Amino acid sequence: MTKELKEKAIDIKGKQYVLVSDRVLFFNGEYPKGMIQTKLISYEGKKIVMEARVTPDVSIADRYFTGWSQEVEGVGMVNSTSALENAETSAVGRALAMMGIGVIDSIASVDEITKATNRASVGVSPSTTTQAHIGANHCPKCNAVMKVSKVGKSYCSALCWKTTGTTTEPTVTSEQPTNNDIKREDVPF
Secondary structure, three states: OOOHHHHHHHEEEOHHHHHHHHHHHHHHOOOOEEEEEEEEEEEEEEEEEEEEEEOOOOOOOOOOOEEEEEEEEOOOHHHHHHHHHHHHHHHHHHHHOOOOOOOOOOOOOHHHHHHHHHHHHHHOHHHHHHOOOOOOOOOOOOOEEEOOOOOEEEEEEOOOOHOOOOOOOOOOOOOOOOOOOOOOOOOOO
């Protein structure tokens, strides 16, 4: 990362963080042939899912970086009035971070850090609120990324608990559903 961006970093919960606005300005200055695109993936009930794609050079269209964000309308101060905008900004920040722009201590956005802290302070599991499916939760058995079912339970994306070939049931934790909780066709991903 450049010295210019490191100097703009702020401290949040003991971690250095570069604001998304600074990352966007840096990207636009350093990558004049680049492009940032956002797409609303879903807006069901109060849950919003956004995708952002950052392409450093549009002449090399198959080289891009993706960021995802999920917000729940009305949850938290910002999302009570601007959930869609917050989801878009978070997705862009993650895509730029995946490209390496603004990463100092973590790829996690300021909103993710705040949400995780708030969840922990009230004892709420991430699987019952917003999905932290990008690199945060991994299956203890096979290390695949954990996903969240439509009923709000985390499960192994590789479905290793169904395909291990063992005759005994897998160990079920609060983060892993039982065979009766989820069917492959119920998975929204």
